[in-house]
Amino acid sequence: MNTRQLQHFIALMENISLSAAAETVHLSQPALSRSIKALEEQLNVPLFIRSDRRLRPTPYAQAWEATARRMLMNEKEGNRLLQMMQSGExxxxxxxxxxxxxxxxxxxxxxxxxxxxxxxxxxxxxxxxxxxxxxxxxxxxxxxxxxxxxxxxxxxxxVEALFTCGFAWYASRQHPIALHKNIDIAQLKCWPMVIASGYFDPAVVEHMEELYGLSSGLYDNFDVQSNDFQIVKYLLSSSNAILAATDISMINDVEAGKVVKLHVTPPLSLTLTLGILRxxxxxxxxxxxxxxxxxxxxxxxxxxxxxxx
Structure with a gap:
C-alpha cells in the first residue's frame, strides 16, 4: 500500500461517484478502479460495492477510513519534519x-x-x-x-577560530585600588586573588609565572580557584577579591560599571583564541x-x- 492508494480511497469516500473521485485525484476512471482493487487485495476485504450505478462503502471501508486518514496525516507530518530538518528549523x-x-x-x-x-x-x-x-x-x-x-x-x-580574548586583572568599582595606577604584583597579593581554573594552555601558565615572578607556581599564588565562573563573579562583587580573567567574560560587568580593569604593571599581555571545535x-x-x-x-x-x- 502506498500514499497514492490512500489518497484514492479517501477521494472515493468523500465523493462516492467514481467519476468525481477520479477527477479529484487526476486519474481516469479505469485507473482509479484498478488502484482501489489493488488496495482491496492487499487488505483482503471489499471496500466498495456498486449500487444503483454508484459506489457504496462497505463496513470495512467505514471502519478503516479513520486509520487511512491518520496514515496520510502522519506521512505529511513526517515529510514536513524532514523538510524542517533540512532547513535547520x-x-x-x-x-x-x-x-x-x-x-x-x-x-x-x-x-x-x-x-x-x-x-x-x-x-x-x-x-x-x-x-x-x-x-x-x-x-x-x-x-x-x-x-x-x-x-x-x-x-x-x-577547529574554527572565532574570537581572540585578552587577559586582565579585575576588581569591583568600590575596591580600594580600583583607580590606582601602575599596580604591581606585590600590591595585588595584599588582596584575595581569584582565578577561574580550567583548561589553560601550558604556554599561558608559564608566561604568567615568568611575567610576575611566581616561582612557586601560578596556582599556588591564588587564594581561590574555581571552574564555576558564577562563583568567581560573586566573590568579585561581594568582597575585595582581585580576579584574573578574559575580557569576554567580564565585558558585561565592565559595561554596567560593576567592575573595572586594573592598571597592573606589567599588564597581562596574553591572548586566548576561542573557537568552535568538532x-x-x-x-x-x-x-x-x-x-x-x-x-x-x-x-x-x-x-x-x-x-x-
Whole structure:
C-alpha cells in the first residue's frame, strides 16, 4: 500500500461517484478502479460495492477510513519534519562551553534560539575545555566553544577560530585600588586573588609565572580557584577579591560599571583564541550549522562592543 492508494480511497469516500473521485485525484476512471482493487487485495476485504450505478462503502471501508486518514496525516507530518530538518528549523543539537561564557554568549544564544528556532531542542553542557573534549569524542555533544589551543596536534578535530580574548586583572568599582595606577604584583597579593581554573594552555601558565615572578607556581599564588565562573563573579562583587580573567567574560560587568580593569604593571599581555571545535569525521545535521551561525554572529557583536568599550 502506498500514499497514492490512500489518497484514492479517501477521494472515493468523500465523493462516492467514481467519476468525481477520479477527477479529484487526476486519474481516469479505469485507473482509479484498478488502484482501489489493488488496495482491496492487499487488505483482503471489499471496500466498495456498486449500487444503483454508484459506489457504496462497505463496513470495512467505514471502519478503516479513520486509520487511512491518520496514515496520510502522519506521512505529511513526517515529510514536513524532514523538510524542517533540512532547513535547520527543527532537530536536536548538543553543545558545550565554559561557564565564563554564560553571560556573554551562552545565555543570549539560548534566548535567541527560543525565539527564532522554537522547534529545536538544545542540550547544553557547561564545562571547561578538557571535559568538553571528552564529551565530544564520546559523541555526547555535537561541538563545543573553547580554547582552540587544546586541539593542537589533534588530527580528529576540526577547529574554527572565532574570537581572540585578552587577559586582565579585575576588581569591583568600590575596591580600594580600583583607580590606582601602575599596580604591581606585590600590591595585588595584599588582596584575595581569584582565578577561574580550567583548561589553560601550558604556554599561558608559564608566561604568567615568568611575567610576575611566581616561582612557586601560578596556582599556588591564588587564594581561590574555581571552574564555576558564577562563583568567581560573586566573590568579585561581594568582597575585595582581585580576579584574573578574559575580557569576554567580564565585558558585561565592565559595561554596567560593576567592575573595572586594573592598571597592573606589567599588564597581562596574553591572548586566548576561542573557537568552535568538532570531530572531523562526524556529519552534523543542518540545525547545528544554524546554531553555529548564531554563535558567529554573537561573537562579531561582542568584538564591536569590545572596541567601543
Amino acid at each position: 527543527t532537530g536536536r543539537v548538543a553543545l558545550g562551553m565554559g561557564s565564563s561564557l554564560i553571560d556573554e554568549l551562552l545565555g543570549p544564544l539560548i534566548e535567541t534560539m527560543l525565539k527564532t528556532l522554537p522547534e529545536v531542542q538544545v542540550k547544553v553542557s557547561v564545562e571547561t575545555s578538557g571535559p568538553l573534549l571528552n564529551l565530544l569524542r564520546d559523541r555526547q555533544i555535537d561541538f563545543f566553544v573553547g580554547d582552540t589551543s587544546i586541539a593542537r596536534h589533534q588530527q580528529d578535530l576540526a 570531530l572531523t569525521d562526524r556529519v552534523l545535521p543542518p540545525v547545528t550549522e544554524r546554531v553555529m551561525t548564531l554563535i558567529r554572529d554573537r561573537l562579531k557583536q561582542t568584538e564591536i562592543r569590545r572596541i567601543q568599550l
